Amino acid sequence: xxxxxxxLLENNGKLNAKEIAIMLALPVDQVAREIAAMExxxxxxxxxxxxxxxxAGAEEVAAxxxxxxxxQRDVGFDEIAGRIYRYxxxxxxxxxxGSYDLSxxxxxxxxxxxxxxxxxxxxxxxxxxxxxxxxxLKRYKQDGVIFEDxxxxxxxxxxx
Amino acid sequence: xTITCGFEAQRFINPVVKSLxxxxxxxxxxxVASTRGVIxxxxxxxxxxxxxxxxxxxxxxxxRGYTMYTSNxxxxxxxxxxxxxxxxxxxxxxxxxxxIMVTIGASEAVDLALRTVINPGDEVLIPEPCYVSYKPITLxxxxxxxxxxxxxxxxxxxxxxxLEKYITPRSKILILCFPNNPTGAVLTxxxxxxIAALVKKYNLLVISDEIYAELRYDGPPRSFAALxxxxxxxxxxxxxxxxxxxTGWRVGYVAAHPDFLAAMVKIHQYTILCAPVMGxxxxxxxxxxxxxxxxxxxxEYDQRRRLVVSRLREMGLECFEPRGAFYVFPSIxxxxxxxxxxxxxxxxxxxxxxxxxxxxxxxxxxxxxxSYATSLAELTEAMKRMERFVARHLAFKGRAVAxxx
Ligand SMILES: Cc1ncc(COP(=O)(O)O)c(C=O)c1O
Numbered sequence: 001x002x003x004x005x006x007x008l009l010e011n012n013g014k015l016n017a018k019e020i021a022i023m024l025a026l027p028v029d030q031v032a033r034e035i036a037a038m039e040x041x042x043x044x045x046x047x048x049x050x051x052x053x054x055x056a057g058a059e060e061v062a063a064x065x066x067x068x069x070x071x072q073r074d075v076g077f078d079e080i081a082g083r084i085y086r087y088x089x090x091x092x093x094x095x096x097x098g099s100y101d102l103s104x105x106x107x108x109x110x111x112x113x114x115x116x117x118x119x120x121x122x123x124x125x126x127x128x129x130x131x132x133x134x135x136x137l138k139r140y141k142q143d144g145v146i147f148e149d150x151x152x153x154x155x156x157x158x159x160x
Numbered sequence: 161x162t163i164t165c166g167f168e169a170q171r172f173i174n175p176v177v178k179s180l181x182x183x184x185x186x187x188x189x190x191x192v193a194s195t196r197g198v199i200x201x202x203x204x205x206x207x208x209x210x211x212x213x214x215x216x217x218x219x220x221x222x223x224r225g226y227t228m229y230t231s232n233x234x235x236x237x238x239x240x241x242x243x244x245x246x247x248x249x250x251x252x253x254x255x256x257x258x259x260i261m262v263t264i265g266a267s268e269a270v271d272l273a274l275r276t277v278i279n280p281g282d283e284v285l286i287p288e289p290c291y292v293s294y295k296p297i298t299l300x301x302x303x304x305x306x307x308x309x310x311x312x313x314x315x316x317x318x319x320x321x322x323l324e325k326y327i328t329p330r331s332k333i334l335i336l337c338f339p340n341n342p343t344g345a346v347l348t349x350x351x352x353x354x355i356a357a358l359v360k361k362y363n364l365l366v367i368s369d370e371i372y373a374e375l376r377y378d379g380p381p382r383s384f385a386a387l388x389x390x391x392x393x394x395x396x397x398x399x400x401x402x403x404x405x406x407t408g409w410r411v412g413y414v415a416a417h418p419d420f421l422a423a424m425v426k427i428h429q430y431t432i433l434c435a436p437v438m439g440x441x442x443x444x445x446x447x448x449x450x451x452x453x454x455x456x457x458x459x460e461y462d463q464r465r466r467l468v469v470s471r472l473r474e475m476g477l478e479c480f481e482p483r484g485a486f487y488v489f490p491s492i493x494x495x496x497x498x499x500x501x502x503x504x505x506x507x508x509x510x511x512x513x514x515x516x517x518x519x520x521x522x523x524x525x526x527x528x529x530x531s532y533a534t535s536l537a538e539l540t541e542a543m544k545r546m547e548r549f550v551a552r553h554l555a556f557k558g559r560a561v562a563x564x565x
Contacts, residue, residue: 008463012536022470023463157192158202160185160292160341160519 217445234262288521309523316345320354339484342529374403409439
């Protein structure tokens with residue numbers, strides 16, 4: 001049941017407990033309880049809005065940075081990841097398999113701001129061996145949503 | 161075009177064709193088409209686009225040059241896949257060589273079936289409200305449509321008792337379409353069994369339009385042909401349009417007794433030749449790998465169905481719970497309006513388009529068809545607008561009644 005509730009909320013955070021209950025044929029109070037519990041348990045972390053900032057006219061620059069680090073005894077990558085993710089400029093951090101270790105998404109107001117953050121903060125951290133910065137030029141699809149304006153419904157307005 | 165004086169095109173047109181509908185609903189269609197900003201709950205096709213892997217299979221086949229005619233029956237792999245599907249899903253066994261033909265949608269299959277079996281004057285039993293094509297095709301083929309009304313009290317199911325009242329010595333064919341367009345009604349196993357008993361008793365032939373079979377919310381799909389003794393008496397019509405969101409591809413199929421199929425293929429080969437190969441290739445991919453897509457879409461329709469039924473009831477419209485297809489068929493009698501008045505006023509006042517029930521036969525009066533093959537966001541907004549509309553009209557009627565006393 002939790003999975004079904006989460007799937008609905010993931011795609012539409014505006015749905016309320018009553019609507020979800022009807023859609024899933026469950027009692028309303030039970031759905032409300034589960035949602036509250038999942039918020040408590042930090043399964044639901046936040047009700048998020050996916051925004052096309054470019055369209056909103058905001059000049060934001062983002063870069064994905066491949067970071068190679070030296071893992072540390074006992075704590076592995078977690079410690080250094082923690083040092084990185086505490087920076088507010090850092091929007092996400094993933095541990096990766098393959099030729100580098102951490103993938104870090106950094107956001108800033110300008111190219112220069114992001115580049116400065118990387119060269120002065122990220123690259124100088126102890127245990128960081130190297131960084132490769134890839135600026136994001138265009139977002140086509142994010143979180144399963146295509147950014148390009150989708151053509152309107154092409155169906156005939158009435159069809160028997 | 162310059163028209164020579166004295167040429168009367170109308171005189172050349174077959175009177176049966178001349179007298180066919182559409183008539184009444186046309187005006188409403190035009191009205192909807194000329195209104196801007198409409199949310200349409202009047203669409204009889206999925207809001208999903210065909211799943212990407214199915215479209216991709218077609219693109220690849222085009223790249224490899226699949227652009228030719230196929231066998232009149234359809235490509236053998238597809239017929240084989242249809243046979244496997246019917247076996248897995250309904251426990252029906254058909255010989256793909258002699259009992260299955262790919263058609264241009266279920267639409268062509270219905271036409272072929274009726275033209276193949278109707279002798280002029282034969283009566284065709286058509287439960288109503290129903291999909292709009294059965295009656296006209298029956299008339300074109302020289303048959304006599306005998307409509308059998310179904311009612312909300314019976315949840316729009318066809319009951320054997322009601323059917324038997326309409327059977328005469330000239331009755332030859334019974335058309336079944338469950339899950340139903342426009343009502344969303346289904347038949348339970350026992351209802352089907354009772355009908356099957358009559359079919360045997362009166363030696364009828366059944367044309368079963370099972371295009372919505374997969375869109376069922378009360379359990380696994382059923383086929384009328386799977387009832388004991390019914391397979392040879394049933395011309396099973398289905399297709400890919402609804403379950404796989406493939407309306408524009410124009411692929412469907414018919415499965416029947418080899419003699420019926422041999423007769424149908426004669427008409428098909430002269431009038432159609434074959435279904436388009438692109439659609440056939442896509443349909444094959446759909447049957448081979450499309451199961452998860454169908455399950456996903458059905459789950460989503462089911463959620464919307466519950467929401468819409470609940471909202472319609474909350475706003476004061478009586479609404480039976482449909483268990484199939486993607487339509488709800490609420491009664492609008494409480495508003496005191498006719499179906500046409502309701503639909504027109506709703507369009508003008510709130511810009512929501514629904515289809516008036518009588519478009520599907522006179523027994524649809526007092527009802528409207530709302531399709532929930534529309535995104536959740538649009539559905540929610542449409543329900544909001546409808547709620548306002550209904551509240552206004554219920555209040556108006558309340559005042560009018562109070563005034564009369
Ligand atoms: C009951 C019914 N049968 C047949 C069809 C046509 O299906 P196809 O696209 O396979 O021709 C429709 C389409 O609306 C329908 O509702």
